[in-house]
Amino acid sequence: MLRYIIKRLFYTLPVLLGISLLLFFMLRMLPGDPAQVLAGQMASSEEVEMIRHQLGLDQPVLLQYVHFLNRLAHFDLGRSARTQNPVTQEIWARLPNTLLLAVLAISLACLLGIPAGIISAVKPYSWLDYLMTSAALFGISMPVFWLGLMLVLIFSVTLHWLPAGGTGSWKHLVLPSFTLAMFVMAFIARMTRSTMLEILSQDYTTTARSKGLKEKVVIVKHALKNAMIPIITVIGLQFGMLLGGAVLTETVFAWPGLGRLIVDSILARDYAVTQGAILVFGLLYVLVNLIVDLLYAVLDPRIRYD
Numbered sequence: 084m085l086r087y088i089i090k091r092l093f094y095t096l097p098v099l100l101g102i103s104l105l106l107f108f109m110l111r112m113l114p115g116d117p118a119q120v121l122a123g124q125m126a127s128s129e130e131v132e133m134i135r136h137q138l139g140l141d142q143p144v145l146l147q148y149v150h151f152l153n154r155l156a157h158f159d160l161g162r163s164a165r166t167q168n169p170v171t172q173e174i175w176a177r178l179p180n181t182l183l184l185a186v187l188a189i190s191l192a193c194l195l196g197i198p199a200g201i202i203s204a205v206k207p208y209s210w211l212d213y214l215m216t217s218a219a220l221f222g223i224s225m226p227v228f229w230l231g232l233m234l235v236l237i238f239s240v241t242l243h244w245l246p247a248g249g250t251g252s253w254k255h256l257v258l259p260s261f262t263l264a265m266f267v268m269a270f271i272a273r274m275t276r277s278t279m280l281e282i283l284s285q286d287y288t289t290t291a292r293s294k295g296l297k298e299k300v301v302i303v304k305h306a307l308k309n310a311m312i313p314i315i316t317v318i319g320l321q322f323g324m325l326l327g328g329a330v331l332t333e334t335v336f337a338w339p340g341l342g343r344l345i346v347d348s349i350l351a352r353d354y355a356v357t358q359g360a361i362l363v364f365g366l367l368y369v370l371v372n373l374i375v376d377l378l379y380a381v382l383d384p385r386i387r388y389d
Contacts, residue, residue, distance in 0.1 A: 110357060118138060120351060161355035170359040177341045177343075178363065180339055187256060195264070200271065204277075205283075218272075222269030227332055231259070231336060238258060239258070245258055248335075255336075263325055263329065274317045275314055278310040287305065288306055345360045
């Protein structure tokens, strides 16, 4: 297992290299001059050229990328063009907020989605099944930003129960975490239902019932345990998507996380912060996939990695 972990961590290097390559050149294809944005519309051409020289934008693009990789090899993501702070400092100041939001959202999605999928599978084609399926369809269909705005309109503007955005107390976490959880909960519920329906029709669940075991024991100990591998896969992938999906949610709710930092950096043409933040997202996504693969062996001892 240790050898497999080391191998997977080694495989993350070309993935991150590919992300950095695409990201570096795609950012430089965006319209607008970063030096002009930072200098302002009233700046002279000499001031713009001076800023362009300070940022290294007057060098060939390939040479800029080589310098970027050289700094990256020394764990140096550069400095923000707006604040002049190290990019790592800007990221570490926002990353805990994004992780907190994503962990709360995935926890809420699991607490609601897995039981909903189990109920739908145990009582297929009943009114409960139709209710759960309709709720899952609603969660998948609704755009994150639209759902967030509707929740703000109802619970903040109309009812005055929860704050519309910002940070400060647990109340500020309710709306953004629920907004993110709705989409993921729908995927988890649908996967749980389809997997449980297949497992409940297997011979070993029929044998377990014939032995006189209670229905709860059959569902939880036999069916759900064997259905957890595809469910864990969906949860892991969706958790990685939450980190990226938090960009819209953090913008709607003015949440000071990494997603909002990326949006602000793109608008300000702050290449260093944008590159660093998206690379961190890519690294987290790869690590989440590694953890999911390791959980397979925990859930099913028959799985071994060579």
